[in-house]
Amino acid sequence: xxxxxxxxxxxxxxxxxxxxxxxxxxxxxxxxxxxxxxxxxxxxxxxxxxxxxxxxxxxxxxxxxxxxxxxxxxxxxxxxxxxxxxxxxxxxxxxxxxxxxxxxxxxxxxxxxxxxxxxxxxxxxxxxxxxxxxxxxxxxxxxxxxxxxxxxxxxxxxxxxxxxxxxxxxxxxxxxxxxxxxxxxxx
Numbered sequence: 429x430x431x432x433x434x435x436x437x438x439x440x441x442x443x444x445x446x447x448x449x450x451x452x453x454x455x456x457x458x459x460x461x462x463x464x465x466x467x468x469x470x471x472x473x474x475x476x477x478x479x480x481x482x483x484x485x486x487x488x489x490x491x492x493x494x495x496x497x498x499x500x501x502x503x504x505x506x507x508x509x510x511x512x513x514x515x516x517x518x519x520x521x522x523x524x525x526x527x528x529x530x531x532x533x534x535x536x537x538x539x540x541x542x543x544x545x546x547x548x549x550x551x552x553x554x555x556x557x558x559x560x561x562x563x564x565x566x567x568x569x570x571x572x573x574x575x576x577x578x579x580x581x582x583x584x585x586x587x588x589x590x591x592x593x594x595x596x597x598x599x600x601x602x603x604x605x606x607x608x609x610x611x612x613x614x615x
Contacts, residue, residue, distance in 0.1 A: 487552070491523065491526060492552060492572070492573075494525055496574070496594075498518070498521075500591055500592060501513055501592045508521060515571065515585055516530075516531075516532060516533050516537055516570055518584075518592060519554060519570055519585075534568060534570040535566070537570050538556040539610075541610040541611050541612040542611045543608065544611040546597075546606075549609045550573060550611075551573055551574065551576075552572060554570055554609065555572070555581075555585075556569075556607045556608050556610060557570070571585030571595070574594055580598065581596065582596055
């Protein structure tokens with residue numbers, strides 16, 4: 429009886445080892461075969477997209493108008509749309525509807541495009557914010573400029589508590605966390 433237990437344990441070990449090997453090999457093959465897709469998703473081409481208007485509306489106007497149709501959609505961590513969004517999922521979703529790819533996370537979006545002076549931001553530019561957690565000084569949120577009128581900047585974003593909303597950069601909560609702006613569209 430003890431010999432039978434030893435043999436079964438021994439075989440079970442090899443079966444588990446074989447399963448681990450097969451799963452690991454399949455994951456590596458998938459990673460190798462899809463590396464270009466993963467690269468494009470997490471690090472899309474960093475070129476500035478030219479703006480071209482259609483029927484009097486600029487691409488910036490169209491981006492903002494489309495983003496505003498999503499107001500009220502709820503926040504969900506890792507939500508990429510169309511019914512729920514996290515902050516970077518929201519900006520990715522809006523831009524992707526105009527065939528413009530953004531990186532998947534707010535940290536990567538903070539490096540995408542070109543640096544933009546705050547006073548020069550325009551509709552469609554990205555605003556980058558640090559995490560709201562005390563003592564954390566890294567990117568944790570992103571929104572999109574809706575308007576910049578005489579230095580009064582409004583932006584649309586997916587807020588954890590309120591979903592997709594428009595807020596002012598002058599609001600103390602956002603002003604304190606503001607890290608900078610990124611220009612994705614060419615003028």
